[in-house]
Amino acid sequence: MTAPLLEVADLRVSFSSERGVLEAVRGISFAMGREKLGIVGESGSGKTLTGRSILRLLPPGAELRAERLAFDGVDLLAASSARLRELRGRRLAMVMQDPKFSLNPVMTVGDQIAEAYLAHSRASRAEAREKALAMLEAVRIRDPRRVYAFYPHEVSGGMGQRIMIAMMLAPGPDLLVADEPTSALDVTVQMQVLAILDDLVSERGMGLVFISHDLTLVASFCDRVLVMYGGRVVETLEARELGRARHPYTRGLMACLPQLSGAEGDLPVLSRDPAWLEAP
Amino acid sequence: MIEVETLSVDFGETRAVDRISFHVAAGEAFGIVGESGSGKSTVLRALSGLNRSWSGRMTIEGAPQGPARSREFHRRLQMVFQDPYASLHPRQTVDRALAEPLRIHGIGERERRLSRALREVGLGPEHRFRYPHQLSGGQRQRVAIARVLILEPSILLLDEPTSALDVSVQAEILNLLQRIRRERGLTYILVSHNLAVVAHLCARVAVMNRGRFVEELDVASLRARRTREPYTAQLLRASEGYDRQAAEALITFD
Numbered sequence: 001m002t003a004p005l006l007e008v009a010d011l012r013v014s015f016s017s018e019r020g021v022l023e024a025v026r027g028i029s030f031a032m033g034r035e036k037l038g039i040v041g042e043s044g045s046g047k048t049l050t051g052r053s054i055l056r057l058l059p060p061g062a063e064l065r066a067e068r069l070a071f072d073g074v075d076l077l078a079a080s081s082a083r084l085r086e087l088r089g090r091r092l093a094m095v096m097q098d099p100k101f102s103l104n105p106v107m108t109v110g111d112q113i114a115e116a117y118l119a120h121s122r123a124s125r126a127e128a129r130e131k132a133l134a135m136l137e138a139v140r141i142r143d144p145r146r147v148y149a150f151y152p153h154e155v156s157g158g159m160g161q162r163i164m165i166a167m168m169l170a171p172g173p174d175l176l177v178a179d180e181p182t183s184a185l186d187v188t189v190q191m192q193v194l195a196i197l198d199d200l201v202s203e204r205g206m207g208l209v210f211i212s213h214d215l216t217l218v219a220s221f222c223d224r225v226l227v228m229y230g231g232r233v234v235e236t237l238e239a240r241e242l243g244r245a246r247h248p249y250t251r252g253l254m255a256c257l258p259q260l261s262g263a264e265g266d267l268p269v270l271s272r273d274p275a276w277l278e279a280p
Numbered sequence: 281m282i283e284v285e286t287l288s289v290d291f292g293e294t295r296a297v298d299r300i301s302f303h304v305a306a307g308e309a310f311g312i313v314g315e316s317g318s319g320k321s322t323v324l325r326a327l328s329g330l331n332r333s334w335s336g337r338m339t340i341e342g343a344p345q346g347p348a349r350s351r352e353f354h355r356r357l358q359m360v361f362q363d364p365y366a367s368l369h370p371r372q373t374v375d376r377a378l379a380e381p382l383r384i385h386g387i388g389e390r391e392r393r394l395s396r397a398l399r400e401v402g403l404g405p406e407h408r409f410r411y412p413h414q415l416s417g418g419q420r421q422r423v424a425i426a427r428v429l430i431l432e433p434s435i436l437l438l439d440e441p442t443s444a445l446d447v448s449v450q451a452e453i454l455n456l457l458q459r460i461r462r463e464r465g466l467t468y469i470l471v472s473h474n475l476a477v478v479a480h481l482c483a484r485v486a487v488m489n490r491g492r493f494v495e496e497l498d499v500a501s502l503r504a505r506r507t508r509e510p511y512t513a514q515l516l517r518a519s520e521g522y523d524r525q526a527a528e529a530l531i532t533f534d
Contacts, residue, residue: 042446042447042448043417043446156317157316186315186316186473187315187473187515187518187519188315188514188515188518188530188532190518191518191522191523191526191527191530192527192530194522194527195524195527195528198522198524213446213447215447216520216521217521217522219521220520220521220522220523221521221522252448253447253448256447256448256450256451257447257451257476258450258451258454258474258476258477258479258480259476260475260476260479260502260503260516260519260520261503262476262480264480266455266458266459267451267454267455267480268451269448269451269452269455270448270451
């Protein structure tokens with residue numbers, strides 16, 4: 001049997017301050033292959049830190065510990081920063097929520113995609129340019145040659161996010177960590193971007209970690225879901241089974257979503273049980 | 281209560297709102313749903329007097345409105361914004377944030393109104409002297425709503441009031457908005473990109489795209505997916521989650 005694409009065992013992320021140690025991620029374990037794995041949870045659940053831990057890209061002051069953190073057999077805990085840099089971008093990539101903070105404002109978007117590609121291949125500048133144009137087309141940008149020469153301030157939020165995705169996908173990564181990649185997009189653009197990611201998983205065999213607060217979206221898009229609460233995974237289930245979750249937290253979250261076809265009157269509200277923080 | 285005829289708003293060469301007309305009865309909740317850039321927030325800004333350059337006709341509580349509004353108008357028509365992090369002053373306590381509108385409008389009974397408003401939004405006396413950073417996102421949005429209610433308005437304009445909140449907090453705020461509308465007989469106009477949120481709170485919904493009202497329908501029709509316009513049908517389908525086939529079939533409506 002081959003090793004899973006990603007293995008995480010007892011992952012912990014903590015922050016130390018004079019007031020003590022805050023454990024934000026408290027012992028998470030999972031393994032995944034070339035599939036779409038959703039991580040859902042509310043703000044503060046630790047889902048973003050979990051995603052960033054995979055690339056070892058944590059904010060300053062964060063301390064990461066784990067029994068095992070391995071990507072395609074490579075031990076990420078023991079890897080040197082040079083080795084990590086080599087993996088990041090080329091084989092392991094991340095897309096964040098807001099393109100405004102991730103794009104270089106003084107470089108055209110096309111050149112940025114070409115640069116990302118050049119950093120991880122021996123291609124010539126001309127080949128990198130062709131690759132960038134092809135990627136823009138792949139993310140359904142209508143006039144790639146025109147958009148290539150745009151600066152980030154000249155593109156809309158939805159287009160900026162697709163450009164970020166094009167940039168991350170240009171080197172052909174094996175695993176993409178996407179943190180709320182479509183939350184800033186309108187529903188129709190969101191669907192188109194998800195279709196691109198979906199195709200990459202099914203056609204190229206990429207693995208996708210899809211971090212989101214949107215349960216309806218994750219249920220319809222992902223294969224499997226980890227539900228996080230208070231820095232732990234409270235439940236792991238098939239995405240399409242989200243409506244039949246067993247954990248009271250997952251059930252509570254699903255119930256408090258307003259539904260178009262739902263009953264009128266007050267929405268059920270979530271009452272949190274302190275036991276959820278401890279029991280598995 | 282609110283009558284709008286052929287309202288248009290231009291930003292330079294761009295027409296953000298294009299000849300829209302609608303009526304909202306007293307005590308009714310009217311929703312405007314649309315994607316970003318559709319012009320839905322611009323409609324609220326014109327109604328509230330925040331944006332003075334518009335054309336068309338607007339009658340609110342029986343009085344025709346021009347660009348400038350009276351102080352009493354601003355007391356009776358209040359607005360709740362999307363981001364409670366941005367709409368509260370970081371260095372003012374809840375007490376001060378709530379007292380400010382009373383001072384501006386020269387209203388007394390500070391004590392009675394303050395404690396009533398806090399109670400009504402489900403906050404206790406212990407929250408009264410806290411700063412925004414000491415409150416959760418949901419508590420901040422409750423303060424923003426209390427600050428609006430303290431003036432005893434008759435109309436609330438709600439601009440994506442739950443979009444920045446977690447779903448469990450969204451449910452609490454939607455329930456709160458529903459309850460105060462019933463109890464105070466308020467008239468609402470709610471703007472959101474989320475069809476389910478609009479359908480939950482409103483009886484009638486206008487679907488907006490590129491500055492125009494594409495379609496106006498009642499919530500029963502929306503729930504039953506009885507739409508007339510393909511744009512509305514596409515928006516409905518996209519809001520129900522991911523579907524590879526549907527994603528392929530999406531088109532841009534001009």
